[in-house]
Amino acid sequence: MMFSVTACSSDPEGEAETEAINEQIANPAVEYSSLEEAETAAGFELEVPAAPEGYETVVYQVIDGSMIEVIWLNGSYESDNATEAYRIRKAAGTDDISGDYNDYDEVNKVTINNNQVTMKGNKGKVYVATWTDGEYTYAVDIDMDWNGLPADDVSNIIKATK
Numbered sequence: 001m002m003f004s005v006t007a008c009s010s011d012p013e014g015e016a017e018t019e020a021i022n023e024q025i026a027n028p029a030v031e032y033s034s035l036e037e038a039e040t041a042a043g044f045e046l047e048v049p050a051a052p053e054g055y056e057t058v059v060y061q062v063i064d065g066s067m068i069e070v071i072w073l074n075g076s077y078e079s080d081n082a083t084e085a086y087r088i089r090k091a092a093g094t095d096d097i098s099g100d101y102n103d104y105d106e107v108n109k110v111t112i113n114n115n116q117v118t119m120k121g122n123k124g125k126v127y128v129a130t131w132t133d134g135e136y137t138y139a140v141d142i143d144m145d146w147n148g149l150p151a152d153d154v155s156n157i158i159k160a161t162k
Contacts (some may be wrong), residue, residue, distance in 0.1 A: 028063050028064045029061045029062070029063045029069070030061065030062050030063075030065075031059060031060065031061050032060045032061070032062065033060070034060060035048070035060050035068075035070065037060065038060040038061065038062050038068050038070075039068065041062045041065070042062045042065070042066060042067065042068045043066075044068075044090070044092070044136070046068045046070070046088070046090045046161075046162070047160065047161060047162040048070050048088050048160065048161055049156070049157055049160035049161065050160075051072050051085070052072060052085045052086075054074050054085075055072040055073060055074045055084075055085040056074070057072070057073040057074070057075060057082065058070060058071070058072055058073075059071040059073065063089075066091055066092065067089055067090065067091035067097060068089065068090050068091070069087055069088070069089045070087065070088045070089075071084060071086075071087040072084065072085040072086060072087075073085070083143065083145050084143040085142075085143060085144055086140055086141060086142040086143060086144065086149075086157070087140070087141045088138070088139070088140050088157070088161055089138065089139040089140075089141075090136055090137070090138050090161075091136065091137055092135065092136055092137075093132075093136070093137050094132045094134075094137050095137055096130050096137070096139070097130075097137050097138075097139050098128050098130050098139035098141055099139070099141065100120075100127070100128040100139075100141055102120075102127070102128075104120040104121050104122055104127065104128075105121075105122045105123075106119075106120065106121050106122060106123075106124075107119070107120050108120075108151070110151070110155070112131070112155055112158045112159060113133075113158065113159060113162075115131045115132065115133050116131060117129055117130070117131040117158060118130050118131065119151055119154060121148050121151075122148070124150065124151075125147060125148030125149060125150065126142060126148055126149055126150070126151050126153075126154040127141070127142050127148045128140065128141050128142065129142075129154050129157075129158060131158070138158075138161060140154060140157055140158065140161070142154065
């Protein structure tokens with residue numbers, strides 16, 4: 001079956017149509033130079049652990065004006081060669097804000113800091129952890145060169161995140 005779409009324009013030069021085609025969706029993430037600036041923009045605070053060894057670049061973003069995201073990299077954010085250690089997100093509410101919709105073989109629920117945390121991964125490694133404290137929702141997305149992290153290491157990250 002073949003479909004055809006034809007656009008018609010009352011603009012004889014076709015300029016309005018061209019402008020509409022060239023419009024792009026705005027990036028919902030705004031980058032900040034410090035965590036404090038991101039907290040001010042989002043309207044709440046976020047505590048995060050120290051950077052993992054070998055991952056010296058930290059990116060602070062606020063997404064849609066309501067979610068703080070901190071990303072640790074081992075190179076420039078703009079570099080194609082940089083790899084990500086992990087990213088931590090926090091937002092008001094209780095929704096899953098991980099952005100990770102993969103299916104994992106292992107899904108475990110554990111209690112950390114009196115919160116029920118869902119850890120998902122494969123072959124004994126965790127790739128995403130999500131939880132809520134009733135007021136805020138959190139997510140840790142782990143990359144570590146596509147290797148994930150052991151649950152104990154993820155638990156330590158979660159304990160340092162508030």
